[in-house]
Amino acid sequence: MSTAAVEVSDLVKSYGDTTAVAGLSFTAPRGAVTALLGPNGAGKTSTIEICEGFRSADSGRVRVLGLDPVADAAALKPKVGVMLQSGGVPTGARAGEWLRLVASFHARPVPPDTLLERLGLLSVATTPFRRLSGGQQQRLSLAAAVIGRPELVFLDEPTAGLDPQARMATWDLIGELRAAGVGVVLTTHYMDEAERLADRVVIIDHGRVVADGTTDDLTDTRQELRFAAKGGLDTDSLLAALPPASRIEVRSDETSSDRSGRGHEDDAVRYVITTAAADDIGPEFVATVTTWCAANGVLPQDLRVQRRTLEDVFLHLTGRDLRET
Numbered sequence: 001m002s003t004a005a006v007e008v009s010d011l012v013k014s015y016g017d018t019t020a021v022a023g024l025s026f027t028a029p030r031g032a033v034t035a036l037l038g039p040n041g042a043g044k045t046s047t048i049e050i051c052e053g054f055r056s057a058d059s060g061r062v063r064v065l066g067l068d069p070v071a072d073a074a075a076l077k078p079k080v081g082v083m084l085q086s087g088g089v090p091t092g093a094r095a096g097e098w099l100r101l102v103a104s105f106h107a108r109p110v111p112p113d114t115l116l117e118r119l120g121l122l123s124v125a126t127t128p129f130r131r132l133s134g135g136q137q138q139r140l141s142l143a144a145a146v147i148g149r150p151e152l153v154f155l156d157e158p159t160a161g162l163d164p165q166a167r168m169a170t171w172d173l174i175g176e177l178r179a180a181g182v183g184v185v186l187t188t189h190y191m192d193e194a195e196r197l198a199d200r201v202v203i204i205d206h207g208r209v210v211a212d213g214t215t216d217d218l219t220d221t222r223q224e225l226r227f228a229a230k231g232g233l234d235t236d237s238l239l240a241a242l243p244p245a246s247r248i249e250v251r252s253d254e255t256s257s258d259r260s261g262r263g264h265e266d267d268a269v270r271y272v273i274t275t276a277a278a279d280d281i282g283p284e285f286v287a288t289v290t291t292w293c294a295a296n297g298v299l300p301q302d303l304r305v306q307r308r309t310l311e312d313v314f315l316h317l318t319g320r321d322l323r324e325t
């Protein structure tokens, strides 16, 4: 028996002139959460739908629980749960009835009402799918994906557009699946979601894997110093004061990755300083920055030294923000 839940090698998929997946390889272990992280259009949905057996590949090899997703579809069906981005539920089906129907296809389903309650859907159990809000539709699709107690679930953008409470409920459910030994392969373009949930992150850009590893592997132990200040600082002068091999990035908008939730002055920008050496950002380094700021009449707001985030890794590898498309 193959130890991996999913093995993809040299996968290629084009639509006419568009190459959506351009020689992509990764492995997702069993009993762990693997996140395919990348911006819109990176090829995540194409990849996951090929793994689900819903799309054919142009070339490459895909194994799911050691089986071929198309040729062995019948054997995989009871073992694999699928949540499609498009929902995949008939529009007229009532939420509770649909879930009971899906449950009836499985030998040992989770009781439908338990899932409806867990996902905040009990009050809309008799509502037709098309009348549910987008978030409710998504949660119903998630419930249908996990109701058969699968060994592996594929979740395509499970929390896109959800309100914070529904997002938390979804995250909790994914955490419980993992604790129960279920393998989870999900796509997301939220780096905080990947950081929070995933044992393993596969960063995809333009149909290729640009980085792959545990969150710790990817963010390593390297630290960075960040602060907010007015735009237009003389960064060359600041760089000259810092040890060689330091770098300064200037970012104008960090609202989604700034977890403080607080805004800065309208004209403030974020300065992110990194150095090549892993342990170079110590007390002296910080003092050099603040001394330079004092000498130049700059108040560095929200100054902090922290580990790199996945967002930083993506930016570093691709030169682009995860939110840019």
Ligand SMILES: Nc1ncnc2c1ncn2[C@@H]1O[C@H](COP(=O)(O)OP(=O)(O)OP(=O)(O)O)[C@@H](O)[C@H]1O
Pocket (backbone or CB within 6 Å): 015, 018, 019, 020, 038, 039, 040, 041, 042, 043, 044, 045, 046, 047, 189
């Ligand atoms: N059925 C299709 N026909 C033509 N082009 C397609 C089709 N499906 C996807 N594409 C294109 O392939 C590329 C990759 O799309 P894909 O949906 O796989 O990426 P993604 O990373 O999942 O993006 P998103 O987060 O927006 O779903 C995009 O340029 C997309 O426009």
